[in-house]
Amino acid sequence: MSAADVLAILQGAVVTVTLSFVGILVGLPIGLGLALLRWADVPVASRIVAVYVSVLRATPLVTLLLLLFFALPNVGIAIGPVSAAILALVMNTSAFNCEVWRAALMNFPKEQYEAAQSVGMHALLRFRRIVLPQIVRVSLPGLVNEMSLLIKVTPVLAVVGVVDITRAAVRIGAETYEPLPPFLVAIAMYAPIVFALVSLQRFIERRQLAAEAA
Amino acid sequence: MIDDMPVLDVAGISKRFGDLEVLTDISFTVTRGETVCVLGPSGSGKSTLLRCINWLERPDAGQIYLNGDRIGINNGGVVMSDRELSRVRTRIGMVFQHFALWPHLTVLQNLMEAPVQVQKRPAAEVREEAMALLAKVGLSDKSDVFPARLSGGQKQRVGIARALAMKPDVLLFDEPTSALDPELVGEVLLVMRELAREGRTMVIVTHEMGFARDAATRILFLDRGRVVETGPPERFFVNPDTERARQFIQRYAAG
Ligand SMILES: Nc1ncnc2c1ncn2[C@@H]1O[C@H](COP(=O)(O)OP(=O)(O)OP(=O)(O)O)[C@@H](O)[C@H]1O
Ligand SMILES: [Mg+2]
Numbered sequence: 001m002s003a004a005d006v007l008a009i010l011q012g013a014v015v016t017v018t019l020s021f022v023g024i025l026v027g028l029p030i031g032l033g034l035a036l037l038r039w040a041d042v043p044v045a046s047r048i049v050a051v052y053v054s055v056l057r058a059t060p061l062v063t064l065l066l067l068l069f070f071a072l073p074n075v076g077i078a079i080g081p082v083s084a085a086i087l088a089l090v091m092n093t094s095a096f097n098c099e100v101w102r103a104a105l106m107n108f109p110k111e112q113y114e115a116a117q118s119v120g121m122h123a124l125l126r127f128r129r130i131v132l133p134q135i136v137r138v139s140l141p142g143l144v145n146e147m148s149l150l151i152k153v154t155p156v157l158a159v160v161g162v163v164d165i166t167r168a169a170v171r172i173g174a175e176t177y178e179p180l181p182p183f184l185v186a187i188a189m190y191a192p193i194v195f196a197l198v199s200l201q202r203f204i205e206r207r208q209l210a211a212e213a214a
Numbered sequence: 215m216i217d218d219m220p221v222l223d224v225a226g227i228s229k230r231f232g233d234l235e236v237l238t239d240i241s242f243t244v245t246r247g248e249t250v251c252v253l254g255p256s257g258s259g260k261s262t263l264l265r266c267i268n269w270l271e272r273p274d275a276g277q278i279y280l281n282g283d284r285i286g287i288n289n290g291g292v293v294m295s296d297r298e299l300s301r302v303r304t305r306i307g308m309v310f311q312h313f314a315l316w317p318h319l320t321v322l323q324n325l326m327e328a329p330v331q332v333q334k335r336p337a338a339e340v341r342e343e344a345m346a347l348l349a350k351v352g353l354s355d356k357s358d359v360f361p362a363r364l365s366g367g368q369k370q371r372v373g374i375a376r377a378l379a380m381k382p383d384v385l386l387f388d389e390p391t392s393a394l395d396p397e398l399v400g401e402v403l404l405v406m407r408e409l410a411r412e413g414r415t416m417v418i419v420t421h422e423m424g425f426a427r428d429a430a431t432r433i434l435f436l437d438r439g440r441v442v443e444t445g446p447p448e449r450f451f452v453n454p455d456t457e458r459a460r461q462f463i464q465r466y467a468a469g
Contacts, residue, residue, distance in 0.1 A: 114270050115314035119328035119380055120304030123296045129331060133318050211360075 001181040005172045009182060012168030013189045019162070020151045023089030028143065030090065031097025039105040049098070056095035062156040064088045069160045081160040093150050100142040104135035137208060144201040148194045165189050219282055220245050221415045222384050227266055227276035236262045237439045240276070244384065247413035251426035254436035255462060260419040263436070264386045268306045269299055280305055281383055304332055307377030307385040312393050313369040315361040321348065321372050322357040325379045333380070347375040351405050367398030371405055387418040423466050427451050435459050
């Protein structure tokens with residue numbers, strides 16, 4: 001295994017991180033938006049979201065990705081591998097995040113919400129100032145867990161030709177006839193990514209605890 | 215005469231939950247400076263009545279006026295939007311049985327939140343007033359503490375101060391001491407007595423008969439969703455008009 005090979009896997013890591021990051025960044029607020037539609041019980045939208053979420057949670061990411069990649073061009077929507085990958089990740093993660101957000105919303109203490117109403121906070125203010133800061137904290141572990149899972153399923157993006165960490169390792173293994181080193185390098189690259197996420201979560205939680213102990 | 219206008223005028227309020235008629239044609243007025251204590255057995259509709267006044271619960275019939283302004287229905291005759299309701303609610307303070315403080319904000323922030331965010335008043339001025347309110351309820355030293363670190367009695371005193379920070383026209387209390395350990399009830403009642411003495415306009419749902427007897431200007435006795443009896447505490451507790459009130463007093467005054 002040459003330095004160039006390690007570099008190739010590193011490039012795969014950049015792809016993995018970038019795609020996961022975009023998927024999370026877009027999927028997180030969409031998940032929250034979907035959860036809010038259900039929480040507020042918006043007439044038709046709430047039903048649609050419920051169906052969307054259960055269908056997506058039941059659909060394997062690979063299947064969804066293949067569907068998007070091969071079926072969308074059929075209905076006249078041109079889509080490249082990277083766009084298909086991002087779209088699939090966003091759809092998948094938004095459905096899972098929706099459930100995490102929704103659980104936090106459902107468990108939000110009613111009296112606290114009514115206290116906000118009683119002092120004259122309107123709906124947006126109640127949400128932004130009272131509900132959101134608290135559900136973020138409650139949801140954080142679940143959301144980070146979802147993000148770690150998301151990063152670990154990115155190898156399936158290879159089916160449409162995206163070269164991520166794992167795909168890069170497979171290629172090098174095939175070229176050098178020595179699969180072990182590239183795979184060890186690959187595993188060594190996933191670890192710090194997930195570790196960074198978990199550290200971020202710990203950091204936020206600790207800062208919060210420190211503030212409350214004051 | 216503007217001085218004759220009641221602060222709160224509840225006229226013919228009814229409310230049902232499905233088949234259950236919880237409030238039936240409730241009417242009463244509260245004049246400036248009055249402390250009205252609402253008494254009644256569990257399930258008689260006391261909480262629902264308070265919640266209807268600030269439209270946390272939407273009444274099925276009747277009208278509610280705050281200083282002459284209709285609550286819940288706007289000038290066009292339609293149900294108020296969330297924004298309109300919010301504006302009206304700034305004038306009605308509410309104190310909750312389980313305090314309902316916001317745990318992610320400090321005591322001082324709990325008090326300042328609505329005056330700053332809703333009334334858009336300058337933070338420095340609001341802070342000064344909030345500190346004065348905390349002094350009034352005996353919690354000056356707790357301003358930077360989070361609610362989780364307070365005792366129940368302290369939490370409820372913060373709850374009262376938070377409601378006062380909005381300078382409401384009327385204060386509604388829903389069993390403010392029911393969730394407290396017995397030894398902590400006194401400190402909260404002390405604050406409420408002080409407010410009564412100052413002439414704040416208040417409607418208080420309570421099971422504290424001693425408090426109702428000597429702090430209320432008037433008793434409103436509810437049973438099965440109806441106002442069964444109303445009158446000054448001297449008369450209500452000593453010589454009630456109705457048999458049901460008599461039974462209620464016997465049961466509660468004993469325990
Ligand atoms: N949201 C609701 N949906 C259905 N029924 C309700 C609802 N809120 C209250 N009720 C019912 O209405 C009746 C009156 O309730 P309410 O809480 O107003 O009584 P209360 O006088 O405050 O009783 P307590 O002294 O126990 O607090 C009860 O039978 C209660 O079960
Ligand atoms: Mg009640």
